[in-house]
Amino acid sequence: MKACIFCQPQPYVLENDRAEAFYDIHPVSRGHLLIIPKTHYPTYFDVPVADREAMLALLNEAKALLDTQLQPDGYNIGINVGAPAGQTVMHCHIHLIPRYHGDTPDPRGGIRKMLPGEK
Numbered sequence: 515m516k517a518c519i520f521c522q523p524q525p526y527v528l529e530n531d532r533a534e535a536f537y538d539i540h541p542v543s544r545g546h547l548l549i550i551p552k553t554h555y556p557t558y559f560d561v562p563v564a565d566r567e568a569m570l571a572l573l574n575e576a577k578a579l580l581d582t583q584l585q586p587d588g589y590n591i592g593i594n595v596g597a598p599a600g601q602t603v604m605h606c607h608i609h610l611i612p613r614y615h616g617d618t619p620d621p622r623g624g625i626r627k628m629l630p631g632e633k
Contacts, residue, residue, distance in 0.1 A: 520550050520605035528575050532568035535576045538609070545584045545612040547576050556604045557595045569608060576610050586612030590624060 527547070528535040538546040549572050551565040561569070573591070580586060592609040594601035613621065 518554055518603070518605050520548075520603055520607065521554050528572055528579060530568050530572055530575075532565045533572045535572050535610075542590075542609075542611050543586075543613060543617060545580045545586065547580070547610045549573050549576060549608040549610060551606055555606045557601070558593045558606050558608075559595065561606050569606075573608055573610060580610070580612050584612055587615045588613040588621075592625060 524534065524536040526534045526536050529552075532553070533549060533551055535547050535549045538548050549569050551561055551569055553565060555561045555565070558566070577589065580589075590609070590611040590613060592611065593607075594609075
């Protein structure tokens with residue numbers, strides 16, 4: 515898909531036969547990676563099982579890489595599906611976001627804090 519930015523070559527840090535990983539250009543934290551299927555699928559629920567498995571395998575490799583390079587204290591893993599959920603690039607991608615002690619005053623609730631009034 516020519517109009518899709520993720521279908522264009524990226525500076526990949528990891529890849530396997532069906533998936534690739536690269537650093538987010540608008541990182542939430544140091545080391546924020548995106549894992550995408552090599553084939554264009556709009557959302558996670560459109561991705562065939564074999565490609566999803568490849569993405570999850572790469573997710574584990576990406577965590578190992580970040581553990582070695584940056585030694586984060588934790589991780590958030592996220593998948594936005596559709597514009598109402600915050601998906602801005604309509605090519606399936608998994609966010610692997612390293613977390614560090616003190617990067618937010620109170621991390622309790624994790625991604626639940628994205629919704630107003632949630633704790």
